[in-house]
Amino acid sequence: MITILIPTYNNLNYLKLCIKSIKNNSSNKYKIILHINEGTDGTLDYANENNLEYTFSKTNIGLCAAMNNSCKLVKTKYILYAHDDMYFCPEWDIHLINEINKIGHDKFYLSAVLIGYLEHIRFNCGDTINEFNEDKLLKNYKKKNFYDYQGSHFAPHLVSKKIWDKVGGFSEEFYPGVASDPDFNMKLWKEGVRIFKGINNFKVYHFVSTVIKRINVPTKNEPNIKSKAHKIFLLKWGVSINFFKKFYLNTNSEYLGPLKDPKKNIKFIFNYFLCKIKYLYVRLLYNKLYSKN
16 A cells, blocks of 8 residues: 655664564554665665665765655555654554545645654654664653654655656655655645645654755855755745745644645745745756756
8 A cells, every 4th residue: 555665875773673563663664765865874785685675876966856756666555755863653554544534535645744853743763773762652652742743855755656646756856855746746736636644643753854954065166056946846846945935735724624826815925035046046047957957
């Protein structure tokens, strides 16, 4: 029913913990497919020794291409995208499958409530794997609650393979991965998806975006990858990520049912107008970026 896809980039110890949590804390067995970027830290050997299916690239091709590559191997109805720095709490899949059955169709985007000192549930069980207190997490995760929230747009997320293929998966212009999630959400929105739900009982511990910290390292040619990604989104869709999250996804508000098209009131129109001014400015200033995407 579900295949779990995990892109990984020389992050073996975190990957081992992630896979251990899936195997120990799931009610069913699930196929795990990796995309291994480089794999110079022993990840390739680990995958082969443990009979894990994977795709491989000699260089880091980023999260988007990694997901698109590994997704070609999926044969199940649903795909669950996770980062390799995540720990799945017990019964995560029970709550997720119950939600799928309750919805009764495939036009949805479901994700977890994250636990960590900067996440939905601020509960610190270790900033790094070396400090991770698994016993503390397992004794307390049921007591720590957020709520079912609206406007989910980050991993781990679950969608149907059919709709993933229909929208073309992740957009690789967002290399190495920053802003690819809201872009994917926008593509789903255009296909009529209105259920973007974070499930309180689907809980995952996250090591404070270990993956994002590694891929969002400024370089000489790209001093601010996040800023570039936001510009690409704006030029592609005509509105900013913040506008989309606020007026379309209603991000982090309490989940009250499927979303509706935003009300075009004065606040919406004013902010939409600001987006268009910024769009024209960015298109003029970053014409080369626009022409590439």
